[in-house]
Each structure stands twice: as C-alpha cells, then as structure tokens.
C-alpha cells in the first residue's frame with residue numbers, strides 16, 4: 291500500500307546561510323507592510339523606489355521606436371559581453387568621459403548595473419577580503435560583497451561636508467586585507483556629486499594602498515545646477531578601474547534592464563580578475579538583447595531626458611521643492627541634492643525620541659500612508675535618517691510633504 295502523504299512530515303527548506311548577513315531593505319519589511327495595506331484597499335504613497343516610469347517619466351519616443359524595429363533581429367543570444375553596436379556606443383561614451391585605455395573587450399553589458407555589481411563582487415572577493423563601501427550606500431554593493439564572501443567595510447560620507455567621503459575615515463579603514471574601494475558618484479541616497487579634488491584624493495589613497503576602484507555612476511547624466519560629472523577613472527590611468535552606468539535612470543527605462551561596465555586604466559594587474567569576470571559573464575550567456583539594441587540610439591541623443599534635470603524640468607523643480615519643504619519642518623534638516631532623485635534628510639532623534647528607524651518608518655506608514663526607506667536600509671549606522679524619492683508629481687509631493695510636516699509636529703512628543 292502507498293505511504294500516506296500525511297505520515298511523513300516534509301523537512302523544512304531553510305534559506306542558505308550565505309544570506310545570513312545580507313541586507314536589502316529598499317524592498318524590505320516596511321515595504322511588505324505597505325503591500326499588505328494596499329491589498330486591503332488602502333492607498334499608499336510610495337516614496338521608496340527610484341523607478342521613474344510609474345510617475346509619468348517617459349523615455350524618448352525614438353528609443354521605443356528603435357526597439358520595436360529591432361525586435362525581430364534580437365531573438366538570439368548575443369556575444370557574452372554584448373552587441374557590437376551597443377559596445378561601440380558605450381566606447382564612445384567612455385572616450386567622452388576621458389576613460390583611459392579602453393578597448394571593445396573592456397566593455398560588458400548587463401541586465402542592469404545590478405547584475406554587473408554582483409558579477410564583479412563574485413569575481414573579485416575571497417573569504418576575508420575587505421572592500422571599502424560608503425555609508426550610506428546603495429545597499430546592493432554591501433549585499434553583493436557579503437554574498438560573495440567578502441567583508442564590506444564602511445567608510446563615512448560626511449553630511450557636514452555636502453556628503454563627500456570623509457577621506458581620513460576612508461584611509462583609516464584600509465588594512466592589509468583591503469582589495470578595493472567603491473564609490474557611488476553621483477550618490478544614492480544623498481544626491482552628492484564628488485568634486486574633482488575629492489576624487490583626486492581618493493585616487494591617491496587607492497594608489498598608495500594598491501586598491502582597485504569601482505565607481506557606480508548610474509546617475510552621471512542626471513546632474514543639476516550645471517555641475518559637470520567627473521569619472522574617477524579618468525583621473526587614474528595607472529590604476530585598475532571599473533566604471534558602471536546604464537540607461538535605467540538617465541533614460542527612464544529601468545524596466546528594460548540595460549547597464550554596462552567599463553574596465554580602464556591599469557589592465558595588466560587585473561588580468562586574472564578579468565578571467566573571472568569573463569567566466570561569470572559567459573555563464574550568464576548574455577544580457578537582454580532587445581535592451582542592448584537601443585543603446586546606440588539612446589546614447590546618441592538624450593536631450594529630452596536632460597530636460598528633466600534642467601531648470602524648469604520636473605526633476606529639478608521637484609528637488610527644489612522637496613529640499614525647501616523638508617528644511618521648513620522643525621527637527622528636520624537636509625543637504626540639497628546635486629543629482630539623481632533622492633534626498634536623505636536628518637531627523638533630530640532627541641526631539642522625536644527615535645531609537646529605531648524601522649519603527650519610525652512603520653509609524654509613518656500607518657499614520658500617513660507614506661512609504662519611505664529608513665536610513666539603516668542604506669547601511670547608515672544611526673537611526674536618524676530616511677530617504678525620499680522625489681519623482682512623484684508636484685501635487686502629490688505637496689500633499690506628502692504637508693502630511694510629513696503634520697506627522698513630525700506630533701510624533702512622540704509630549
């Protein structure tokens with residue numbers, strides 16, 4: 291007779307212990323609670339994810355037209371690094387940014403920068419290897435370094451100095467186990483753009499301690515106030531550098547999944563690392579080919595998306611509004627972002643009695659139905675910050691900021 295299905299208890303499937311210290315809170319427990327509330331029919335204002343399309347930002351028509359036309363030719367896998375046309379356009383972009391010593395084989399496309407961050411961390415890090423990552427950071431860097439078995443070591447970015455990296459803190463954290471330094475420039479979550487002098491000093495530290503440089507520049511075409519973005523790799527022809535960018539943010543097509551990385555500078559010392567990168571790149575076969583097919587068109591002319599960050603453009607005007615409205619709330623201060631679409635305000639934790647930023651985020655969600663991301667989600671060590679995505683239209687932002695002011699007027703004060 292057959293064994294009753296009920297008589298053998300199925301064993302429990304535990305997640306891998308590799309994930310024990312991995313944190314990715316942008317879509318974490320508070321976002322889950324928001325989803326639960328939505329499923330009950332409540333309307334939640336989501337200021338938590340940097341995804342432009344739902345807020346009415348559109349890619350230029352020519353990009354969509356181009357993809358539509360090319361789709362029939364995109365049925366097969368491409369070369370593992372990517373289509374020639376895409377890499378040729380990225381090559382020209384690398385030249386415009388002054389990246390030294392870049393050949394076609396130094397360019398890899400990915401399913402977003404996300405895939406390439408994970409690929410690089412896996413290719414580089416052994417157990418015990420340290421990598422310097424900013425705090426606050428875009429948390430994927432810390433998560434991927436941890437998952438790869440490395441040890442992320444956080445250096446502080448200084449709010450008092452426009453959120454630039456604290457170079458003394460950075461250098462003090464270098465050890466004999468340090469392999470690389472990550473910078474995120476322009477920065478998520480702070481909106482900082484690092485001046486040339488700061489970048490030069492980071493290069494100096496990397497040179498002195500023989501570190502690889504990873505620079506996440508996905509927001510480089512979203513700088514405001516006439517600031518010119520400088521790629522750190524352009525200042526480091528003698529060092530091993532990997533520069534990351536893509537179209538998710540600059541062209542408002544985060545859903546298409548297309549990003550790239552460019553190896554530059556001293557490639558001799560990266561030879562073995564590159565073998566690892568090539569193996570991992572081959573293992574994933576290639577990135578999404580229809581999305582690769584539009585890179586040339588997208589990079590060839592992005593005037594219309596540039597308009598969003600110029601005076602009068604939506605991102606620019608919304609940044610100005612949110613910056614002023616936040617600073618008008620007693621107990622809240624925020625540094626003005628120079629790029630991207632995030633702001634990382636500080637709360638007076640004594641005034642509001644805040645000791646746990648996740649609880650704060652839940653309280654705000656329950657009371658005002660506003661979803662933000664707590665500072666801790668960006669590997670920020672204190673419970674005194676949160677991140678707002680200022681992509682929603684002005685009318686919605688006004689409503690949100692009024693609600694936020696009202697919330698802080700009462701929150702935990704007697």
Ligand code: PLP
Nearest residue numbers: 402403404428478508536538549
């Ligand atoms: N790097 C930073 C700093 C980001 O903010 C993001 C997305 O928010 C990414 C990388 C991932 O972008 P992609 O869509 O190219 O995977």
